[in-house]
Amino acid sequence: MTAETNYRVPTMADMVAKGETPEVLFWVGCAGSFDDRYKKVTIAFVKILNHVGIKFAVLGTEEACTGDPARRAGNEFLFQMQAMANIQVLDGYGVKKIVTACPHCFNTLKNEYPELGGNYEVIHHSQFLQQLINEGKVALKGGGEFKGRRITYHDSCYLGRANKVYEAPRDVLQALDADLVEMKRSRSKGLCCGAGGAQYFKEPEPGRKDINVERTEEALSTGADTIAVACPFCMTMMTDGIKNKDREDSVKVYDLAELVAQAQSL
Amino acid sequence: MVILQQILFVVALATAAWFLTRRVSLIRRAIQLGRSENRTDRPGERLTIMLRVAFGQKKMMTNLTVGLMHFVIYVGFIIVNIEVMEIVLDGILGTHRLFAPVVGGVYPFLINTFEILAVGVWAVCVVFLVRRFVTKVPRFQPERHREMGGWPRLDGALILTFEILLMTAFLIWNASDSVLRERGVGHYGELKGVGNFVISQLLMPVFTHWSDAALVACERLAWWFHILGILFFAVYLTYSKHLHIVLAFPNTYFSNLKPKGEIKNMPEITKEVQLALGIAQADPNETPAEPGRFGAKDVQDLTWKNLMDAYSCTECGRCTAACPANLTGKKLSPRKIMMDTRDRLEDIQRGWQQNGADHADGKTLLDDYITAEEINACTTCQACVQECPVNINPLEIILQLRRYKIMEEAQAPASWNAMFSNVENNMAPWKFSPGDRFNWANQVNQ
Numbered sequence: 001m002t003a004e005t006n007y008r009v010p011t012m013a014d015m016v017a018k019g020e021t022p023e024v025l026f027w028v029g030c031a032g033s034f035d036d037r038y039k040k041v042t043i044a045f046v047k048i049l050n051h052v053g054i055k056f057a058v059l060g061t062e063e064a065c066t067g068d069p070a071r072r073a074g075n076e077f078l079f080q081m082q083a084m085a086n087i088q089v090l091d092g093y094g095v096k097k098i099v100t101a102c103p104h105c106f107n108t109l110k111n112e113y114p115e116l117g118g119n120y121e122v123i124h125h126s127q128f129l130q131q132l133i134n135e136g137k138v139a140l141k142g143g144g145e146f147k148g149r150r151i152t153y154h155d156s157c158y159l160g161r162a163n164k165v166y167e168a169p170r171d172v173l174q175a176l177d178a179d180l181v182e183m184k185r186s187r188s189k190g191l192c193c194g195a196g197g198a199q200y201f202k203e204p205e206p207g208r209k210d211i212n213v214e215r216t217e218e219a220l221s222t223g224a225d226t227i228a229v230a231c232p233f234c235m236t237m238m239t240d241g242i243k244n245k246d247r248e249d250s251v252k253v254y255d256l257a258e259l260v261a262q263a264q265s266l
Numbered sequence: 267m268v269i270l271q272q273i274l275f276v277v278a279l280a281t282a283a284w285f286l287t288r289r290v291s292l293i294r295r296a297i298q299l300g301r302s303e304n305r306t307d308r309p310g311e312r313l314t315i316m317l318r319v320a321f322g323q324k325k326m327m328t329n330l331t332v333g334l335m336h337f338v339i340y341v342g343f344i345i346v347n348i349e350v351m352e353i354v355l356d357g358i359l360g361t362h363r364l365f366a367p368v369v370g371g372v373y374p375f376l377i378n379t380f381e382i383l384a385v386g387v388w389a390v391c392v393v394f395l396v397r398r399f400v401t402k403v404p405r406f407q408p409e410r411h412r413e414m415g416g417w418p419r420l421d422g423a424l425i426l427t428f429e430i431l432l433m434t435a436f437l438i439w440n441a442s443d444s445v446l447r448e449r450g451v452g453h454y455g456e457l458k459g460v461g462n463f464v465i466s467q468l469l470m471p472v473f474t475h476w477s478d479a480a481l482v483a484c485e486r487l488a489w490w491f492h493i494l495g496i497l498f499f500a501v502y503l504t505y506s507k508h509l510h511i512v513l514a515f516p517n518t519y520f521s522n523l524k525p526k527g528e529i530k531n532m533p534e535i536t537k538e539v540q541l542a543l544g545i546a547q548a549d550p551n552e553t554p555a556e557p558g559r560f561g562a563k564d565v566q567d568l569t570w571k572n573l574m575d576a577y578s579c580t581e582c583g584r585c586t587a588a589c590p591a592n593l594t595g596k597k598l599s600p601r602k603i604m605m606d607t608r609d610r611l612e613d614i615q616r617g618w619q620q621n622g623a624d625h626a627d628g629k630t631l632l633d634d635y636i637t638a639e640e641i642n643a644c645t646t647c648q649a650c651v652q653e654c655p656v657n658i659n660p661l662e663i664i665l666q667l668r669r670y671k672i673m674e675e676a677q678a679p680a681s682w683n684a685m686f687s688n689v690e691n692n693m694a695p696w697k698f699s700p701g702d703r704f705n706w707a708n709q710v711n712q
Contacts, residue, residue, distance in 0.1 A: 005711075006711060007710045007711055009707040009710055011704070028706075030693075030694035030695055030696065032706070033694070033698075033703045033704070033706055034694055034696055034698045034702075034703070034706075039706040039709065042706055043706065043709060043710050046707075046710055047710070058704070058707075060703065060704040060707075061700060061701060061703045061704050063693075063703060064693035064694070064700070065689045065693055065694050065695060067689070069685060069689070069695050070685075070686060070689050071529055072529065072646050072665070072668075073668065073672060073678065073682050073685070073686070074561065074665065074668030074669040074670075074671060074672035074673065074678075075672050075673065075678075075686055076532045076535050076560070076561075076669055076673060077535060077538075077539065077673065078686055078689055078690060080532075080535055080536060080539040081539055081542065081543065081690070082689060082693075084536075084539055084540065084543055084545060085543060088543075088545070107525075107527040107528070111524070111525050111527055111528035112528055112529065112531070115531040115533075116531070116536065157527075157645070157646075157647040157648060157649075158527050161526050161527070161647065161648045161649065161651075161652050162525055162526050162527025162528075162648060163525055163526075163527055164525075188652050189588070189649075189652075191590055191593075191649075192590040192645045192647035192649065194590060194594075194645060195645070196645040196646050196647050197644050197645040197646030197647070198682060198685065199643075199644075199645050200695075201681055201682060201684075201685040201695055202642075202679045202681040202682055202685075203679075203681065204594075204596070204643070205591070205596045205597065205598070205639055205642055205643040206595075206596070206597075206639075207591070207594045207595035207596040207597075207643075208594055208595030209594040209595060210594065211590045211591070211593075211594050211645065214590070214593060214594055215590075
């Protein structure tokens with residue numbers, strides 16, 4: 001890293017102390033904060049935010065789980081405890097707009113917090129990246145390292161079916177000039193990676209096969225060498241699936257933000 | 267002779283109406299067992315959904331071939347039933363093709379349309395039987411789906427056979443009637459200017475050598491079989507998965523208009539959470555709220571819409587075929603969730619009828635019909651909700667059952683309990699120190 005590429009990650013607390021207001025709050029999420037693999041996505045996204053000069057902030061240690069897995073497992077008490085504590089923090093900082101790289105956080109913040117009094121404009125990082133590309137703030141040179149590379153996109157349930165965000169991630173991939181190939185089950189028919197509904201936090205129920213293996217087989221059958229995801233849990237499930245199939249040498253799983261950052265040589 | 271037939275007909279009609287009314291009121295009561303929920307907002311949007319999804323069968327068209335075949339049965343069924351109006355009036359009044367003189371030249375056109383549709387329905391029903399029992403479309407097979415054995419399998423076969431028989435009777439009736447009119451037999455001959463019909467004329471040669479008496483017997487038999495069949499079918503519907511032909515319309519009208527990923531809030535908990543967090547202060551004068559049940563243990567804890575969903579389900583299995591848990595061999599089948607809910611409601615009704623209205627059989631939807639293993643396998647991916655052609659939502663039921671298991675019985679898989687405890691104490695589903703949450707930022711410039 002050279003001196004001019006000194007990326008900054010301001011917190012809300014810093015900003016408020018300086019009397020500044022960010023354009024957007026980047027909600028990192030638990031996986032983005034703690035999962036070693038997804039931390040790379042968080043960092044890639046932060047680099048993009050720095051690169052385009054957007055005034056953003058994160059909550060840092062003031063952020064807490066949105067409560068998504070608790071609610072989906074059936075623990076409504078815990079969910080509401082988390083939600084209301086988070087709403088207090090967000091409202092305390094007067095947050096208006098949130099971007100997040102986690103579809104579960106996205107869905108919960110966007111759809112489930114309003115009934116508990118938390119009203120924010122929430123967008124997923126795929127939509128955010130799409131906007132940056134459309135506005136020309138991120139210029140992806142066609143013919144770069146992704147030209148002709150075969151990429152398949154795995155729809156996250158909480159981005160796709162849950163919130164009908166099907167095109168934004170695909171538009172981002174198209175902008176990379178990659179050869180985007182669809183799996184048989186895609187968009188509204190996309191097959192779950194197996195992690196949702198708090199499945200990620202327990203062993204699967206007895207069955208013939210693991211869901212992520214079923215999905216990985218489908219992804220591999222497209223002949224793609226890159227599986228693009230837009231969700232930390234899909235990321236883990238698909239990566240595990242690739243390992244299960246002994247294909248980790250030839251097939252990689254990347255988040256959209258990582259691909260965009262790579263294309264920008266960030 | 268004619269008056270005797272009229273009496274018999276009115277008796278048959280009244281009997282069917284009595285059974286039908288009784289069943290409808292029972293089903294209505296069963297659906298009303300559910301908790302209240304407002305699904306009457308945004309009527310314009312609801313109407314549009316009903317027109318698109320139920321009338322227009324939009325979601326059936328994702329598989330165009332099957333969608334179009336189903337559309338033939340649907341249109342055929344609705345339009346051929348216009349003819350039933352005439353048949354019923356003829357039955358009551360002792361008339362013969364009452365509408366023919368009234369509508370004049372349009373009459374043959376109408377009957378021709380009905381006949382073409384009838385033959386369409388007939389053919390598609392045959393194809394559907396073949397799909398179920400010969401080519402064995404996987405989602406219908408009891409070997410793959412344990413909920414599809416026994417009655418559901420028989421029900422599917424009976425419905426299709428019924429429709430084939432009804433359509434056959436309709437065509438035989440028209441054919442024998444046409445021969446009788448051509449020969450000028452009795453009152454048949456008095457009906458002039460109707461002529462033969464486009465499909466049934468192909469059957470007329472069969473009757474060339476039949477005596478007039480045999481033809482009259484055949485015409486009467488086909489007519490009676492057809493109308494009694496329809497009356498029987500109307501009552502049968504209410505016991506069958508086939509009830510979707512009626513309930514698809516209200517069920518789509520009352521669809522969930524919120525994003526699929528949004529789980530229904532539990533406002534009854536909010537107050538307590540606010541107290542726990544110190545956001546709100548307890549009001550000492552407030553009478554404590556009646557402690558309701560959290561989540562659902564039985565059908566009474568679900569909403570009326572969940573219960574209407576159960577009666578609207580025609581067990582097509584598109585939900586189950588798309589369910590990632592089911593696809594990979596887990597016990598969960600969203601279709602079974604709906605079938606179990608309906609079975610539970612039917613069992614409750616049977617209890618009412620046999621032992622009075624306040625009868626309790628000691629069973630519950632959760633545990634006696636649906637097991638924890640099934641609901642624990644759900645990834646909440648909403649594929650079942652997406653796929654249902656009549657907007658049934660199995661996921662809502664699954665989540666309500668989970669809430670009961672977790673909040674009332676504290677029966678969670680051990681690793682979920684660990685996750686809960688991490689979220690509560692470490693602000694993340696994993697056991698990391700909350701103070702380390704921002705450590706990733708140290709790696710940004712590495």
